[in-house]
Amino acid sequence: MLVYEAKIKGTEAQYRILDEMLRTGLFVRNKALRYWMDNPGVNGMDLNKYCKVLADNPEFPWVKKLNSMARQAMAERAWLAIVRFFDNCKQKVAGKKGYPKFKKLLTRASVEYKTCGWKLSSDRRYITFTDKFGAGTFRLWGTRDLHFYQIDLLKRVRIVRRSDGYYVQFCINHERKETHELTGRMLGLDVGLNHFYTDSEGNQIENPRFLRQGEKSLKRAARQLSRKNIGSKNRKKAKNRLGRKHLKVERQRKDFVVKLARCVIQSSDLVAIEDLQVKNMVKNHHLAKSISDASWSMFRQWLEYFGQVFAVPVVAVPPNYTSQDCSNCGTVVKKTLSNRTHQCHHCGHIQDRDWNAAINILNIALSILSKMLENTVGQTEINASRENDLCLVGSTQLSKPTRGKRKPKEQSLESRAIFGTPN
Numbered sequence: 001m002l003v004y005e006a007k008i009k010g011t012e013a014q015y016r017i018l019d020e021m022l023r024t025g026l027f028v029r030n031k032a033l034r035y036w037m038d039n040p041g042v043n044g045m046d047l048n049k050y051c052k053v054l055a056d057n058p059e060f061p062w063v064k065k066l067n068s069m070a071r072q073a074m075a076e077r078a079w080l081a082i083v084r085f086f087d088n089c090k091q092k093v094a095g096k097k098g099y100p101k102f103k104k105l106l107t108r109a110s111v112e113y114k115t116c117g118w119k120l121s122s123d124r125r126y127i128t129f130t131d132k133f134g135a136g137t138f139r140l141w142g143t144r145d146l147h148f149y150q151i152d153l154l155k156r157v158r159i160v161r162r163s164d165g166y167y168v169q170f171c172i173n174h175e176r177k178e179t180h181e182l183t184g185r186m187l188g189l190d191v192g193l194n195h196f197y198t199d200s201e202g203n204q205i206e207n208p209r210f211l212r213q214g215e216k217s218l219k220r221a222a223r224q225l226s227r228k229n230i231g232s233k234n235r236k237k238a239k240n241r242l243g244r245k246h247l248k249v250e251r252q253r254k255d256f257v258v259k260l261a262r263c264v265i266q267s268s269d270l271v272a273i274e275d276l277q278v279k280n281m282v283k284n285h286h287l288a289k290s291i292s293d294a295s296w297s298m299f300r301q302w303l304e305y306f307g308q309v310f311a312v313p314v315v316a317v318p319p320n321y322t323s324q325d326c327s328n329c330g331t332v333v334k335k336t337l338s339n340r341t342h343q344c345h346h347c348g349h350i351q352d353r354d355w356n357a358a359i360n361i362l363n364i365a366l367s368i369l370s371k372m373l374e375n376t377v378g379q380t381e382i383n384a385s386r387e388n389d390l391c392l393v394g395s396t397q398l399s400k401p402t403r404g405k406r407k408p409k410e411q412s413l414e415s416r417a418i419f420g421t422p423n
Helices: 012-038 044-056 068-090 215-227 233-266 288-294 296-309 353-393
Strands: 002-009 109-113 118-120 126-129 136-141 154-162 165-172 186-191 195-199 204-206 270-274 314-317 341-343 350-352
Touching: 012 044, 012 068, 012 109, 012 136, 012 154, 044 068, 068 109, 136 165, 186 353, 195 353, 215 233, 233 296, 270 296, 270 353, 296 314, 314 353, 341 353, 350 353
Parallel strands: 186 270, 270 314
Antiparallel strands: 002 136, 002 165, 109 154, 118 126, 126 136, 154 165, 186 195, 195 204, 341 350
């Protein structure tokens, strides 16, 4: 599934209509959640049916203006939150299980259409929303060309509101695959705070620290917001300025991570990373801001995505003792976080701490893959031996068990024997 995004341009009146559409979609989602709370045993199909009840209710005339499939899509969001909660309970996830909550309307909001309620122009530069809200036609601003895909492949259209404007996202039913040239290079990556990552070849990428760079302007914008009167237009403008600054930091992170992940995948035949529990690591209040600013989880997500696109295996290994073990002899060498150099007292090996950890990560990934390959080969041999045994015994089932056996044809002495030579 591909997601293409473009900014939409319209008038202020059209933007106010989009705000009503977003508010209505959130209203349907919260109403569906309340219906589930009040009626135990309700499933996802019942929530979709409840959307029709809301549309026919004269107390909520604005609900009927929203497209029927858009109402169902918002009910599906509520059901996904419910399913996630029950899955966490069944898996006994530590901590809070994520009980579904009601959402309030914020600056960042979205509403989703399926295959109706919208229409693209012939040149794919304009989009028109055809529900009863009457939002009209908007111009698409973006670099993505939708001419490569048929209209039937556009499964969903999502309207997204951010601090800097309104966007539309197209969900395209297309699997992205690209060719990858073998390089003979295998990398182990050890992410950190001093450097963004250190690979098994000793190369290091500096940590950009985008939040630290923009922290001064963010604090200034937050102070200006706190001085404005609640409900005033100046407060709304100050809130928008603060949101734009946060949006800039978010986009800087994403741009850096996407480009770096693609470069790593294209230049390697195997990538090994640590299976870090970042959610638990940010509980350390001394390092939480730096860990969040490093965006390790986003980097892993894009590594795995590009690994699927370019058919490059990305292996996540347990992070236990990757920094303590010696990559040369395997001896455990205890270190603190302040000790940045690995010195083995057993073999005398001296190396950078992160470089040593990256080599250990790669070695663990190779051992995991070798074990998986051995199990696969062993299972294949077992299955092959069983099939050979069946063939030798001659127990072949007929496609129609009711069919009787054919009488063997009489074989003359002059005809060629089937098995061996005739006596």
